[in-house]
Amino acid sequence: MCAHIVLAEDDPKQAELVRRYLEREGHSVVVVSDGRAALDEVRRVPPDLLVLDVMLPVLDGLAVCRTLRQESGLPVLMLTARSTEDDLLLGLDLGADDYVTKPFSPRELMARVRTLLRRSSRPAVPTPGAALRVGPLTVDPLRHEVRRHGDPVECTPAEFRLLEVMAGHPDQVFSRGQLLEQLHGFDRFITTRAIDVHVMNLRKKIEAQPRKPAQLVTVYGIGYKLTAGGDAP
Structure with missing residues (x-):
């Protein structure tokens, strides 16, 4: 599926690499380089997915996620250099839907993006009236x-x-x-x-x-x- 994705990453080389892979999959991508810009962009044009680096300037990714979870259920895929269980659980506690730990394979990241988009968009039970x-x-x-x-x-x-x-x-x-x-x-x-x-x-x-x-x-x-x-x- 083609989606609109906001990528919040302050490393220009990393951002460019991820952007190219996302666009190769057919997605439209807006790149921002700090947490405040990420919040502003998500509020301006709500995306289908936010790919969010944890270590961002101005507002870090955890603060961004905490704020977003008070406003919407937007799927959030976090990129992090932190790999301890406590760090990952903190992200989940704040509402992140998935994590990819740096360094990562771009192909692995694309697989995680596809899975999260598919899971978050499809009706799980296709029977009409099945509330x-x-x-x-x-x-x-x-x-x-x-x-x-x-x-x-x-x-x-x-x-x-x-x-x-x-x-x-x-x-x-x-x-x-x-x-x-x-x-x-x-x-x-x-x-x-x-x-x-x-x-x-x-x-x-x-x-x-x-x-x-x-x-x-x-x-x-x-x-x-x-x-x-x-x-x-």
């Missing part, structure tokens, strides 16, 4: 929308996929390993700890009391399940 309702929560795979009590809930592609899977099987307990398999293609370095981060972020969005979840609940020693909870309309 999934669990208590006050509605997950609509066709419209790629989540609503709570009718109000829209902004989710990242990875968060949406987790809700979609669990809403399709309410009250079924999913292990972290099972949920991990559902996110193949979203996060290159995803671990079972990352599942916990996504669940924590979702609770902030769909629970009346995130620290006392009534819908997205923990089944200790096993994993998580989505229930109607005590907050049904």
Whole structure:
């Protein structure tokens, strides 16, 4: 698929290399060199994907991601020289959908871009009228929308996929390993700890009391399940 992509990278040689590969795949690309410019460009013309270097001047990539997640569910692919698990989990906690660690192969990066664009744009369930309702929560795979009590809930592609899977099987307990398999293609370095981060972020969005979840609940020693909870309309 051809997409509009914003590339935020302050290294001119790296930016030019990535831009050429993206354009070779048929995408339109706007290159910016600092975090503030990235925010301005994304707000000016919302892209299909933001490829975001972590180490940017003015505003770093983590600050950009934190700000964007308060505004939209735009897919974000981070480029980082940081490779420790804590660094990667911090990015996920802020809402990044995928990571590629420098130095990287341009072919590998293009594969990650294709996968993320495909995952974030396709309806997961092609059956008409297949909106999934669990208590006050509605997950609509066709419209790629989540609503709570009718109000829209902004989710990242990875968060949406987790809700979609669990809403399709309410009250079924999913292990972290099972949920991990559902996110193949979203996060290159995803671990079972990352599942916990996504669940924590979702609770902030769909629970009346995130620290006392009534819908997205923990089944200790096993994993998580989505229930109607005590907050049904």
